[in-house]
Amino acid sequence: ERLGDLLAVLDIGTGSARFVAVDEAGKFVHFSSFRMRYSASDGLAGVGFELDAEWLWKNVARMVRDSGVADRVIGVGVTSQRYAAVFTDDEGRPLYAGPNLDARGVFVQHVLMERLGRDFHRITGHWPPLIFMPSRILWFKREKPDVYAKFGRFLNLCDWVTFKFCGEYATDYSNASETIMFDVSRLEWSGRMLEELGVTVDQLPRVVEAGTAVGEVTREACNETGIPEGTTVVACGGDTQCAVLAARGVSEGDACAVAGTTTPIQMVLSKPVVDPDRRIWTSCHVLPGRWVLESNAGITGRLVEWFKDGVAKGEAEDAEKRGLNPYDELFRMAEEAPLGAGGILASMGPQIMDYREGIRIFLSTLAFPPLIMVDKPTTKGELFRALLENVAFAVRANCEQLREVSGVEIRELKVTGGLARSSFFLRLISDVTGLPVRSPLEKQGSSLGCAICIAKGVGLYSSFEDAIRGMVREGESVSPSPEKHKEYEAVYSRWRQFYDKVAGLGV
Template structure:
């Protein structure tokens, strides 16, 4: 019956897996990625080929039974490519905040609200366009010898054998250059930033067969030449697909250093609210409203270290033994994510007194990250109902954390036991690309990663709402105080 191979080009790790048509991962391999602000694009290709080769060598499946390859990747990372097809400069990571001032250029030309309506994105250093504009401004000679700007997904697919450069629409929706409703490059935005289509990859739907494995890539990986290559998607959209989150009402909640909430919608909003952004889903006819909690797991690790504990498990034991006692923790240790997207926001404990101890602080931190998750969900608005959260990620294992997330958000949680749901999603796209499923939505509903425990809210709704009102008041008070302090400094 055969298997497919999925590849996940993450920020810290490159992973590959073999997956059967039930969505079950049979074998895996991984290598550390270069997670710098800039990195060698050729080395990234070499790592991708090596992680595939290790999987083919050790995965226990003959190469002839590996029927297709699909790629998921970190989003918005850009590779400048010269006329000879080689990288003309280092790849520029999505994390690189040095492009912050360039982020305002498209919005300044078109107006911030219009830019948001077209792209689904607020102006930000995160998007590919900001990297390209900074590159043009600071490295004009390198820009002149660069024929194309492609995404990491496109770059690795090209190395595997795709002719030219092809991107999937889900990844393209994080460039800041895509008309998100039309799912194609926006000529209006390209004109505003003085770029042309021929300097970008060709856009196709996720799950589209785009080529065949070359003889060179076959020699490097051990796969058979001619193996179908399939356009994948961005890591978060592939994770949502792997979790079966393709229809409104259920959202994916991926818990890690940050937390990302991904809510499928049937049409893009005219303008996403606040610090939310709208991307194209890898499932056809769906878009995703995404919100980010900048320091979810990071807050837990910070608190453990600050309290002299060996790790988050010890912090959870301490928190379980106490009560917050009216103390609230606002977890803006890395600024505020959605809905404000305020890099200058700061974290705080509110309501501390002499009667409080380490148990109080630990409990307040756990409650704070859960209440901040509710604040993100509430900020989506009535038009984006979320009844259930499908939870994945490395920070999703603690019983207290899961209980607080259910109780304080008021949502039922479905806990996914599979740690590599991005690989599952990419594999479902590979199966779609070779015709095993009619489309990616059908694949996800039939074969998504199994959900384990289901955790319903147990806290009284009135108590939950009182806790949330107090937390939201603390956030508002801190923001008002910060704005007032900034005003006093500015007038002095």
């Protein structure tokens, strides 16, 4: 008999780590968070970053313990930023931890490119190697062989936190596919990749379906977090796939834009489709028998934050003094500006994903400020609208790319994430793409998707379908305005020409 009633979600993103306690109806009963902290790696020309894993665990444990609800937890699960990695010794003690920002692999990725060529993308569904686990392993093997010799386990960040809770090494298929050592077609660790790296299967976590119980909270973890010893720990998916799940992205052709710091757009497929031109990525979905094809629109929410803290700092501070949400005020200003932002075009930041370009396109996603073409006096509302239209145009272009590669039409776009809290943003996406847009009520999709996995794992629901029906509540739905969509056709055409010219400059 269960004495508790809550599902404990640890959602470790790029910007913050969150603890969310969720009930069986999908309601967030408790939410707390802290900012993530990274350090630049010495001698890596500003592209190497590290994370203090023990610092992270101590703060996660404290956050859970201080929540006041730890004793009510009946199941625990972890999701995290994709491509974040922890390399440990044989006892699970971290020797290296790096966020998804760590691109030290740029210095050695050419080795994998030369040895594996197009097979790298064909096997793993990803390209180029620079930010992925294989390149980091190879970097340590070449640059710090003494540290490399001590590595006993190669884990995703969420897998290591799961280990801290239950002492077991396990991952789900979606996270396994994000290690880039997994064969996305055969659904097994790739012998070819492991041979090239000198890694054995024993050094990797066992792979299970998401929603599978993999262990129980240990006495040590109980003492640190307050969650009862013996509580079930469940394997959960990667953060983006969890968000897609929580937006009801489950069937062939379902497309979902997760509009957060960046905006990955994933299409659900019933078989793995790998782009022969290596522009976009293929991964496993949380659901068994499902894959996701991803075309990422790059920096989006971070662009909004940059505008608020810089260009519109005065307006944001004034809104806060009046007790208003500064983001709501900015979106109001943008909505009042004319369609097409008075002729202003913005580019850079958001992108049309094409990772054949390797390091250039990766670094372009970090470019600030955005390039804005202005030839007349303008207002901050018009500038902000231009930035949002830039995001919407990038979303449309990436949706078109998904359709081209998959051969599957997108009939509706699901949108979740922080930007989806704005009704204007949802209408803008709909008007620009010409697609109906549907958004779930709960925008913190990665956390809710993780909770869905836990709910299945502890037996609250017998299937993902039942869990989604019981835990996901519908939010706003909008249809495109035929008149506005027609007007945006001309603006989008200008933006594509502008974008292609900027991309052609190699910046």
